[in-house]
Structure formats: C-alpha cells, structure tokens
Amino acid sequence: MMVHGTVLLLTVLGFLLLALTHTRGSLQHRLSLFWLKGLFWLGWLLLSVALTVAIGFWGSAQGATLWAGYLSAGAGLVFLCRVVTNRYS
Secondary structure, three states, rough: OOOHHHHHHHHHHHHHHHHHHOOOOOHHHHHHHHHHHHHHHHHHHHHHHHHHHHHHOOOHHHHHHHHHHHHHHHHHHHHHHHHHHHHHH
16 A cells, blocks of 8 residues: 555655746746756656656556556646646736
C-alpha cells in the first residue's frame, strides 16, 4: 500500500512541476529561464523515478501498467487542481 502512495505522490509532484513551468503569468516573470528549465527537468525526473519505483517493486509488466494508471490519475488531479485554483483566484 505504501508503494502505491509513493508512486502516486511522485507522479503528482512531477506533473505539478511540469504544469508550473508552462504557466503564463507572474511565475515566469519572477523565475529566470534557468530555474524554469530546472523545474521542468526535475518534473521529468520525478516521473521517471516513479516508473523506476513501480518497476522495481511490481516487475516490468505490472509496474509499467500501474505506473501508466497512476500517471493518468496524477495528470487528472493536477489538471483539476489548476482549474479550481484558476476559477476561484
């Protein structure tokens, strides 16, 4: 059960960082291009670490399948959170 939470947390954080680097607004004005690229690659690193954890714990076929499911759940969660924060801010 702990591995499920770890993989989900890593995918949500990875997608959150990727989403933050693609925003148009005050964040891009406050952060330099160097930091935005760093956050972008850190997001991809977190997604690949989530894949490594999933494959290491469940094996290649089941781990990749579960990772893809958590990838979808993480992307949906970040998308919904961004919609809600944009709507009410």
